[in-house]
Amino acid sequence: MAPTGSVIDWLLASDPAIRWQVMRDLLDAPEAEWQAERARVETEGWGARLLAYQDEDGQWAGGAFAPAGYSEDDWRTHGQPWTTTCFSLQQLREFGLDPSTARARHTVDLVGRNSRWEEGGQPFWVGEVEECINARTVTVGVYFGVDVSPIIQRLLGERQPDGGWNCERCNGSHRSSFHTTINVLEAFLAYEQAGHSTPQTWAARNAGEEYLLRRGLFRRLSTGAPADARYLTFLHPNRWRYDLLRGLDYFRAASLATGTAPDPRLREAIDHLRSRQSGDGTWPLDWTLKGPVWLEMEEPGKPSRWITLRALRVLRWWDAAGDGHRPS
Structure with a gap:
């Protein structure tokens, strides 16, 4: 799929966080060019704004997962806050903040020394007890060299018998969830891409992929019905939430990292992704998560540069690989 010039121009007329990824993933620009654009994330646009909200101790909003002083009434009234350290680091990784810069290294050090998980007081980079949180900590930790x-x-050791993961395991769940499984898969892939692959991580990641593939990325295995109607709609940022595009973006990244062809079982998900493209070549932002944020980047119901970027790179990968035919 070759994106039209007008869509590319529209994507480039945006924030450095999007521009450098368009240059790398859609335009095949020389590395020196997209790296120069990526460097602007620290000093311009969304990345610079998010860094400006950082506390002196390296945290954001005074907490690892919950803001300092955020009460139960605040949770009920305003929803889950997305302003704290774990979500801010996750977003900086998505923006592409260069982890080798002095600002990034200093942040990692400060967070390690000062941030503690509210659940049990553990140091931030040690993780806590919940699989989704720990998986995202791995993903950002690997990115920032921890x-x-x-x-x-x-x-x-927390994988479920059906191959995936579920953060409700500690409450007795024996079935995996799409949400937790995609978080853990992204974590294992990041760990392996950093040169730490082991037979154990490969086997676990393969089992998690099969969990999603057997369900076509969105269906119940028992009935074939969509497990959640919202899996077929697109949001950004995903935070901990799963949707079909997040699943496809993971499989693209895994395929490129390992040199394997796309699995043909992704075809239905790819067809749905194509069906959601608007006549002008863009994709909409269907919804966003409730709760306080530092940055309002896009408006639900309107064309989304984030969703369009991710959709175009998925389809470019799929089409370049020959429509998902994996050799037997």
């Missing part, structure tokens, strides 16, 4: 191997070992 040793998160103890969290990886914990996640390896």
